[in-house]
Amino acid sequence: MPPWKRYEELRPDELETLIAQSPVAHWPLGLLEHHGWHLPIGFDGLKADRTCQRLAQRTGGVLLPVMWWGGGGGHDIFKWTHYQNEAAITTMLAETSRQLLSYGFRVLVLMAGHYPWQGFLDAVVPTLRDEFPDALILAGTEATICGDAVDIQGDHAAREETSFGMALFPELVALDALTTGRDDSVWPGSQPPPADRRHPKVEFDPSAPLFAQMGEDARKASAEHGEKGIAQVVDHLSRTINDYLNNP
Numbered sequence: 001m002p003p004w005k006r007y008e009e010l011r012p013d014e015l016e017t018l019i020a021q022s023p024v025a026h027w028p029l030g031l032l033e034h035h036g037w038h039l040p041i042g043f044d045g046l047k048a049d050r051t052c053q054r055l056a057q058r059t060g061g062v063l064l065p066v067m068w069w070g071g072g073g074g075h076d077i078f079k080w081t082h083y084q085n086e087a088a089i090t091t092m093l094a095e096t097s098r099q100l101l102s103y104g105f106r107v108l109v110l111m112a113g114h115y116p117w118q119g120f121l122d123a124v125v126p127t128l129r130d131e132f133p134d135a136l137i138l139a140g141t142e143a144t145i146c147g148d149a150v151d152i153q154g155d156h157a158a159r160e161e162t163s164f165g166m167a168l169f170p171e172l173v174a175l176d177a178l179t180t181g182r183d184d185s186v187w188p189g190s191q192p193p194p195a196d197r198r199h200p201k202v203e204f205d206p207s208a209p210l211f212a213q214m215g216e217d218a219r220k221a222s223a224e225h226g227e228k229g230i231a232q233v234v235d236h237l238s239r240t241i242n243d244y245l246n247n248p
């Protein structure tokens with residue numbers, strides 16, 4: 001098995017050795033955002049990080065620290081959510097990617113756990129591909145990064161994402177927290193958002209167990225269901241990367 005290591009823990013000589021064996025950089029892209037009562041606020045970054053870890057076990061390379069600063073999607077009205085503006089996000093994405101590719105990584109995996117990251121990737125990745133035509137840049141969310149090869153659905157903290165969490169980090173998922181009883185004190189400043197800021201498919205009643213979610217009932221989630229989706233993504237990407245490295 002090719003080795004994989006955490007980027008931030010390596011010394012320069014170790015990086016030279018590792019990149020000569022496995023020139024793959026895996027970068028999980030997430031953010032901090034309210035993900036219902038049962039999931040951690042770092043859910044999207046944790047999902048991307050654990051998926052990248054599984055991928056790195058098959059391809060080797062380095063795992064970058066999660067990009068925790070993201071945005072987009074309208075959940076910034078929920079407490080414990082940190083959105084940055086598009087210019088800040090795309091600048092960090094483009095500059096860090098460019099640096100990694102210029103240091104000699106031949107494969108860059110930009111694995112986004114938060115679906116609105118797609119827009120930031122679409123704004124940055126075509127230019128990177130033009131600048132580094134010999135590199136393989138795989139970019140997208142778990143629902144898009146494999147193109148048509150894998151058909152999995154996304155949602156927000158509902159059945160799909162909860163299933164991914166149960167498969168990847170069950171110790172951080174608490175289905176028994178999906179209870180009734182909260183009130184408007186859960187909002188920033190205890191002020192619920194105005195009607196025109198309420199996405200019609202998101203649950204805005206804090207007393208509801210499925211508060212802040214969008215999608216099918218999270219209580220129908222299962223590790224088996226999540227595992228099926230993640231395994232397909234990891235299988236497809238690892239085959240793509242290993243083919244590329246074996247036949248440059």
Ligand SMILES: [Zn+2]
Nearest residue numbers: 044114156157
């Ligand atoms: Zn999410």
